[in-house]
Amino acid sequence: DSGVTQTPKHLITATGQRVTLRCSPRSGDLSVYWYQQSLDQGLQFLIQYYNGEERAKGNILERFSAQQFPDLHSELNLSSLELGDSALYFCASSIGQGASEAFFGQGTRLTVV
């Protein structure tokens, strides 16, 4: 158990819909990272937050947005969903801002039908 909690574990929704994925970081961790992993693909970095503020942005679509709340949990919002958005979405957390040891959650498997 990494200490990072992601909910829900599975999500099935229709094209055009909007969903919210939730991540609770490890206790004490200030950084949260979001990744997308499509079937048999690598991990695509989406966005990073540190202590409530956006710190780095990767290949995140404009239809996607994220935020980190004062209690440090984070949410990833995906809207106008397309079939190609079906993937595993991982959240990770770390103490600092940099590329140090990070702990990953078990992921949310999103299926768009």
Add this chain to the structure above:
Amino acid sequence: LAKTTQPISMDSYEGQEVNITCSHNNIATNDYITWYQQFPSQGPRFIIQGYKTKVTNEVASLFIPADRKSSTLSLPRVSLSDTAVYYCLVGGTGTASKLTFGTGTRLQVTL
């Protein structure tokens, strides 16, 4: 951001030592080298991190030559449960750098 190059796949027999090399020619002075392991449908797991020379923990060893343009993850006496994808990452700590994963090396361990 330093780009990394790893072999796409490797095969090994159980009980052998496995060495996975990662090239990172444009590594910056303040960059650390970090390796992660990922099983199917699970989040990556931190294995080891180093800056130079050699680092060893209970799971693996990391060898980094003086020029730091490459690194080698060494897994002693692998078992079937070590079958996974291994990622090499290069980035600075204490900065707003992102954890960028490459394609990784798919290690298949067989009897």
